[in-house]
Amino acid sequence: MKSGFIINRLICKGNDLEEVYIDFDPNAHVIVGLSNRGKSYIFQCIKYMLGSQEKPKRITESEGYQYCFLEITLFNGESKTLCRSLDGGDAQLYECKYSEIVSFSESPITLRVGKKATKTVGLLNDYLLDVVNLKNKKVRRNLSGNTDKFSFSFMRHLTLIDETSIIKESSPILTEQRGEETKEKSIIRFLTTGKDDSGIISRPKKEVILNRRGRIELIEQLIDDYTSELDSYSYSSQDNKELNEQIDKIESSINELNNKLYQQYDRVKEYELAIDGHFKDLKENESRLVIIDELLSRSKLLSQHYENDIDRLESIYETNILFSELQLVNCPACRKVLDTSEHLECDAEDISRINTASVIEIEKINNLITELDVTQSNLELERYELLVKIKNNRDGYLEKQEQVSQYTSCDIKDNIDKLDVFKNKLNNLKQISHIFEKIDSLIYQKSNYKKEIDPLNGNYDFDDLTTANMTELCETIKVLLNDWNYSDVDSVSFSELECDLVINGENRQLAGKGYRALSYSAFIIGLMQFCIKNNRGHSGIVLLDSPLCTLRSKYVINTNNIDKKDIIMDSTKEKFYSAISQYKGLGQIIILENDAPAEPSSLELGFTEFTEDKNLGRYGFYPVS
Structure with missing residues (x-):
């Protein structure tokens, strides 16, 4: 992996309170437990530490805990630790492991969140973009060709998938936020092709067009004035x-x-x-x-x-x-x-x-x-x-x-x-x-203003996300689905109309909830592996909340109210866990689930179980009295 990072440890700390933490396996880690034991809180903390302005919800067990730390290892082997107050605000970056902070002699670097950078203080967003090799990239956000500077948050819906989103019927590419569809397609096109939209010249706004037309009129008058001045020199040649x-x-x-x-x-x-x-x-x-x-x-x-x-x-x-x-x-x-x-x-x-x-x-x-x-x-x-x-x-x-x-x-x-x-x-x-020279310069400015008014002479046919763009990624997803015993997958393609996967000729959204969650997971993990294999920018981690628990077969009574298409078999669950434990050097996969693999100790993955039993194992993320 030539860019990105892995998560080593998540720590929450408070005065006179026992530190709580969880260590993650660098390749795959599974955290299992029933609801309300801290899995979703872990999801919120990781999302928060990676630049979200949404603070983790305060739960009863978290009272008194003031700071959250996230220790990461960069692709080049360097260890860093991010720190943020659980009450919000900017981040602090320690250029060492969490355990070394006490003896670390240098002051932490302040990184702003949700604000503009200053001459002395940078942004957490820019730091993370540097780490994942996505800084100074642009993606198109509308049909007029306007572009946005790439932000680390653009990758959030492609790396951190909560339990609600993972079963949605709509495309895994789109967040369904109003006005964001073009940009979200551009993000996937950029990740799959490696070509961003920095070179696009956008169609200007109406007020800009009026301004440029006024400037063109002024330039034409200046050209006439300079031409008259040339006549006073009695210079005949125009060469x-x-x-x-x-x-x-x-x-x-x-x-x-x-x-x-x-x-x-x-x-x-x-x-x-x-x-x-x-x-x-x-x-x-x-x-x-x-x-x-x-x-x-x-x-x-x-x-x-x-x-x-x-x-x-x-x-x-x-x-x-x-x-x-x-x-x-x-x-x-x-x-x-x-x-x-x-x-x-x-x-x-x-x-x-x-x-x-x-x-x-x-x-x-x-x-x-x-x-x-x-x-x-x-x-x-x-x-x-x-x-x-x-x-x-x-x-x-x-x-x-x-x-x-x-x-x-x-x-x-x-x-x-x-x-x-x-x-x-x-x-x-x-x-x-x-x-x-002045006349030539004015003519050049006039030409640029004309291009700015209509840079493509009315032709705004920009590159878009196509089936061809997604072909190689779809092949990666197909391999994953077969590894997981999704079904006998003969083909995976991309529908430009639905902006979603087509599995064995059927749109992904038509599958039951369980299989939608599984195919969503295949898309997210497949995208990460594709980016890493092809040296595309990516964080190098995916965090999936409940990719398997929806309508698992062991919890379903065979009634007419349940569609068999919704049910994920135990064999698929075991195949899924076994497969992700074998993906080495293709990013870090963190799974939050209700149901553990049958024999987790036999798999090469990290495993943490919240037992909800004060006398057996770990009760939850936070200790209980």
Whole structure:
């Protein structure tokens, strides 16, 4: 089984009261006992725990019991426990066995019942649909094609059959609720074919049609407005493909121009780097020229000083020569008489030393002048070279600037102008394309609205439940009926008119109560086995209340008031119990009955008997004092 679950245990709990529970066999379990011992209460509790808003009826024995728990095992082996208050309300989901709840560290998950989901709280219905692999499915509910999202409750009348419904004369497929027949047929068709009605487009309501017609009129006016706007662009072609080709060509041209401009800007950068180099060299050379001019100016002053010094020294030298040839009375230096013994500070040799020193100093100065002349010559040469370099720098600077200016004003400007033209044209074409897109979108909306008004152009012939759909299921039901010794069943088919089984050529509803109950059971169990074998979504459980007890032969006195067609023989009962005990891996069958199999211990099924005897076995579902 690839989806669904089985029921492990049903528990009712109250404060300071003994827990009551019943453990179920995973394949088949029979609970027997006379009326009013708790069988119907078990049915109500299971139905309640699987999402029904109808609370179990309060019976005397249930006073003080507040909570109901249902432990289940999913198809993948995981154990879960559902909990609901017997007074109603939402469910709590524990992701563990019932016995592990006490030590379970995580908080239970709240699942809403009979309400809408919120951002933080989900639905019990959605959880169960996930488990049985039926979430996000849809079934058609009327002849107009309107659909309902599949709910777990849609399966309730096909899995949980009470003692009243099991003998009804009407179809087991239909609940006889007003307006539900189409949906209930769609449910069976979905289960037997595996195809739901998600793809159906339904016929809209009258107010929707009026709304859509108003929108169509508005769309047509918008289309006219956009068509008039197209005329203002003087665009002759109505071919959107041709327009897109033009846009592609212009975009290609724009990309080419952009690439050229990038290359031209790179060349301008090269020119600018060259201009910067010339400018830098120019400023460096001009700075050096200023320094050279300053050095030459200073060297000229220094040369003048040297010449003045030489003149002074030569004057001293000539004066000393002249002075040595004169006959003087007094010393020119100290004003004393030269020939007296009192003239001690000066000596005639001093003049000779002065002359010698002057000659030596003049030689030094001449050497310095020679060196200065060399320096001045070098500076003058460097100055000349600098002037040449400065002129070349200035000429190169002006030349590159002229080249950049011409390149920018001509080539780059031409390409920029072309680019602007292309961009303007591209913008216009894109505007036209945008208008085309709006018109196409409006036409598409108009088409959808027309389809919504009449999606199938008046043809609403939806897939329906047919005899062909039911053929394989009918074969499964035939096998079950023969297993149970229903009678010699040669054929089982489906009547589209009655929406019911035809057994050996006779409508099921014409059979007696007992055999209607048995054939109803075969349909319910057969549907479960069919779904499991074919990987269709199904809960994996069926619960049948009193499929055999109606007019059982051992309780019937042969009178004219009883039709023999109503009577189920003991042999059929025993065959039924024996057969269901052998169905392994095809779902869980739970039977609530008045009469037990002759030897339940010899059968491979779970068995619980309510004895209604305080001193023998289990009295009922609830204990009695």
